[in-house]
Amino acid sequence: MAIAASKFESLELQGVGRSFGGAHALVDLDLTVRAGEFIALLGPSGCGKSTALNCLAGLLPLTHGQILIDGKRVDTVAAENRGFGMVFQNYALFPHLTVEKNIAFGLQMRGVAKADIKRRVAEALALVKLEQHAKKLPGQLSGGQQQRVAIARAVVLEPRLVLMDEPLSNLDAKLRIEMRGEIRRLHQSLGLTTIYVTHDQEEALSMADRLVVLREGRVQQVGTPEELHNNPVNWHVADFMGYRNILDLDVVSVENGTATVTGQGLTLRGTAVEPVAVGEKVRVAIRPEDLVVTSPTVPVRGGNASDATVSVVEYHGREFAVGVLTPGGQSMHVRSDHSPAIGSKVQVTADPSRVLVYKADLIDPSRLSVEERELLEVRT
Amino acid sequence: MSAPAVRRPRAEKSTASRRHRLAERGIDTSLLMLVPALVFAVALFIYPFTYGIGLTFQPSLAMQEQWGAGIWSNYVAFFKDPFIFDSIYLTMRLALPVALFNVLASIPVAFKLRHKFRGKKTLTILLVLPITLGTVLTAQGLLIFAGRQGWLNRFLVQIGLIDQPLTLVNNYWGVVFSLVISGFPFAFLLISSYLSGIDPSIEAAAKTMGAGWFQRFRRIILPLLAPGLATTFILTFVLAFSVFPSARLVGDAMGETRVMALMAYRAFGELNDYPMASTIAIMMGLVELVVIALVLVWRSFMYKGSTGGKG
Numbered sequence: 001m002a003i004a005a006s007k008f009e010s011l012e013l014q015g016v017g018r019s020f021g022g023a024h025a026l027v028d029l030d031l032t033v034r035a036g037e038f039i040a041l042l043g044p045s046g047c048g049k050s051t052a053l054n055c056l057a058g059l060l061p062l063t064h065g066q067i068l069i070d071g072k073r074v075d076t077v078a079a080e081n082r083g084f085g086m087v088f089q090n091y092a093l094f095p096h097l098t099v100e101k102n103i104a105f106g107l108q109m110r111g112v113a114k115a116d117i118k119r120r121v122a123e124a125l126a127l128v129k130l131e132q133h134a135k136k137l138p139g140q141l142s143g144g145q146q147q148r149v150a151i152a153r154a155v156v157l158e159p160r161l162v163l164m165d166e167p168l169s170n171l172d173a174k175l176r177i178e179m180r181g182e183i184r185r186l187h188q189s190l191g192l193t194t195i196y197v198t199h200d201q202e203e204a205l206s207m208a209d210r211l212v213v214l215r216e217g218r219v220q221q222v223g224t225p226e227e228l229h230n231n232p233v234n235w236h237v238a239d240f241m242g243y244r245n246i247l248d249l250d251v252v253s254v255e256n257g258t259a260t261v262t263g264q265g266l267t268l269r270g271t272a273v274e275p276v277a278v279g280e281k282v283r284v285a286i287r288p289e290d291l292v293v294t295s296p297t298v299p300v301r302g303g304n305a306s307d308a309t310v311s312v313v314e315y316h317g318r319e320f321a322v323g324v325l326t327p328g329g330q331s332m333h334v335r336s337d338h339s340p341a342i343g344s345k346v347q348v349t350a351d352p353s354r355v356l357v358y359k360a361d362l363i364d365p366s367r368l369s370v371e372e373r374e375l376l377e378v379r380t
Numbered sequence: 381m382s383a384p385a386v387r388r389p390r391a392e393k394s395t396a397s398r399r400h401r402l403a404e405r406g407i408d409t410s411l412l413m414l415v416p417a418l419v420f421a422v423a424l425f426i427y428p429f430t431y432g433i434g435l436t437f438q439p440s441l442a443m444q445e446q447w448g449a450g451i452w453s454n455y456v457a458f459f460k461d462p463f464i465f466d467s468i469y470l471t472m473r474l475a476l477p478v479a480l481f482n483v484l485a486s487i488p489v490a491f492k493l494r495h496k497f498r499g500k501k502t503l504t505i506l507l508v509l510p511i512t513l514g515t516v517l518t519a520q521g522l523l524i525f526a527g528r529q530g531w532l533n534r535f536l537v538q539i540g541l542i543d544q545p546l547t548l549v550n551n552y553w554g555v556v557f558s559l560v561i562s563g564f565p566f567a568f569l570l571i572s573s574y575l576s577g578i579d580p581s582i583e584a585a586a587k588t589m590g591a592g593w594f595q596r597f598r599r600i601i602l603p604l605l606a607p608g609l610a611t612t613f614i615l616t617f618v619l620a621f622s623v624f625p626s627a628r629l630v631g632d633a634m635g636e637t638r639v640m641a642l643m644a645y646r647a648f649g650e651l652n653d654y655p656m657a658s659t660i661a662i663m664m665g666l667v668e669l670v671v672i673a674l675v676l677v678w679r680s681f682m683y684k685g686s687t688g689g690k691g
Contacts, residue, residue: 059584079587092585096603096683105599106589139685150585157589 008035008160009070011193016075017064017217018051025051027217029065033161033195038187040208041197042240048217049197053163056195057086069160080109085154089166091146093138099149100125100134106157124156127186144175151183155190162187164196168203180207201241205229213237233273235358238285244333245286248360251276259357265327266306270355283358286332290354293322293336294347301351308332308348310340324348435658443656454659464643464660468667471621471639474552476671478559479617482567483609490572494580511565518561519629523549526557554630555637559623563616570615574608575601603683610679614672621668640664 011033018026026048033039041049054060058079067075074082094102103124107117125131128148138146147167154162168176184207187194198204204211205225213220221233232238239246249263259272261284276282292298312323320336334348439453447453458464493504526532526548533545548554586596624641631637640660648657
């Protein structure tokens with residue numbers, strides 16, 4: 001393959017921040033990206049992930065911090081000279097230029113020789129399998145094809161860094177999964193360094209080497225998909241990573257990191273991820289997949305068993321997604337290998353290691369004094 | 381027995397009611413809503429217009445004696461009388477540069493006003509306000525401000541920049557100023573709306589691909605804006621071409637600003653030659669149509685599809 005990424009060792013974001021007027025869209029983002037990595041910025045809308053991407057692209061000036069590539073500052077370089085490729089959510093193709101000319105545009109801007117442009121455009125078209133659409137205008141293509149043009153247009157420049165701003169969010173579900181694979185394939189075969197913004201946790205988990213979860217402009221957690229999936233650091237990250245059961249309960253005892261929590265007619269033993277004390281109100285996060293209905297083949301796990309009443313049953317192929325109500329009226333999402341009758345009493349169980357206990361209040365570093373912040377860092 | 385015959389509705393005969401079939405083709409009672417517009421179009425445009433064309437073929441006796449050519453003598457007079465024919469050039473000399481200036485000057489202003497900044501609203505209001513001034517008010521203002529004894533000349537003489545007052549009104553420039561004052565807000569408003577129809581992320585994409593501001597403008601914005609520029613040019617050109625009050629009030633009505641509208645008015649008001657006035661008016665329309673046709677031909681070579689923005 002002739003198209004390949006230009007190389008660098010590391011990209012460093014140091015205390016990057018962006019404020020609009022008095023509002024902080026992004027605060028203190030520290031991140032080191034190694035060449036060839038696929039990083040996903042993940043968070044709900046308004047969390048600052050797109051701001052971070054636009055700052056990286058140079059479309060928004062930073063208000064704090066700096067961005068370095070191999071120790072050289074790039075945040076002071078104009079967007080047109082950074083040599084990054086960007087793929088936009090709405091594709092942002094040039095509507096008056098054919099697919100071919102859209103892809104050639106960046107090469108022409110760099111003064112590449114005509115023959116080289118022709119060859120590289122052909123390669124990029126082949127890469128995204130759009131050879132037969134070369135002469136069409138973007139308006140004549142489907143959404144998926146347009147997004148492939150946008151990707152070809154970005155990678156044909158052999159960028160040091162590819163920035164993708166929710167590139168799949170305008171596509172339908174089937175196409176999204178197809179394109180996910182496509183982007184991953186391009187990333188691996190070209191050795192691109194990619195920063196990918198999304199609000200879809202499944203997309204981020206399946207594609208990225210590392211994830212950065214943001215909330216209200218602040219980084220909540222940085223880690224591999226497994227780390228985030230299995231060990232979210234606070235209930236917000238847990239909520240975002242598919243822990244659909246977020247229960248407000250009280251701590252009755254704590255020993256060796258295992259907390260017993262109770263409330264809503266429910267008593268569970270779980271793992272205290274954050275330090276909690278007896279009597280404290282806590283948030284407990286459990287994935288539906290980890291909270292199952294007991295049956296002859298599904299025994300009680302770790303002594304955690306609670307009674308519940310079945311309220312909804314959905315067929316999900318190999319298993320059933322069941323909505324249950326605890327005696328205290330708390331609704332929970334659980335899984336079952338059989339279809340329990342609606343209104344019937346069942347017993348649900350979860351392994352204590354998969355019942356994660358968090359502080360009810362999110363610790364907001366900005367509201368803490370310097371000493372408190374240091375204490376927190378030592379503790380965690 | 382054979383399989384039951386499938387009854388197919390015959391293509392040429394629909395089973396729907398007649399009313400339903402007519403409605404399918406857009407013929408129903410809602411068409412009545414067009415009646416007021418139709419009445420106005422016939423009463424105020426089609427009838428007077430055809431009547432006017434008819435008049436042009438009924439030249440006055442004086443015209444027939446002077447130019448001959450029977451029913452065509454008004455047209456012969458139009459083309460052969462330099463006093464009348466030259467007014468085409470005099471009008472063009474005003475309308476073309478003014479229309480071009482209004483369009484070209486609006487582009488950078490519209491660009492600047494696309495972004496948010498302090499005082500944006502105030503500036504927009506200031507730019508658009510002249511729309512509310514009538515031509516006569518503008519002309520009066522110009523006479524007082526830029527006349528030989530006006531504030532501007534007195535100020536320039538007093539600070540010693542010039543010895544003699546400049547002649548800025550009662551000539552070609554007076555009319556140009558007045559046409560720019562009344563035409564620029566139109567051009568600016570139109571181009572602003574066309575510009576806001578271009579998705580800003582298209583420009584951002586060009587930026588990330590290494591295009592500097594001039595290349596972005598030339599290769600991306602200009603082609604997408606071209607149809608809008610053409611439309612704006614046509615509208616400001618037509619406005620400027622039919623100039624009448626300011627050509628008389630701040631212009632040189634019998635000299636450099638002897639525009640076609642003035643000639644038509646003179647034929648009607650002073651010479652009482654209604655057929656000749658109609659002829660000049662019809663020729664005015666024709667000249668405008670030629671310019672519009674040329675611009676539309678140019679526009680047809682441009683990309684005309686969606687520009688991705690909010691439209």
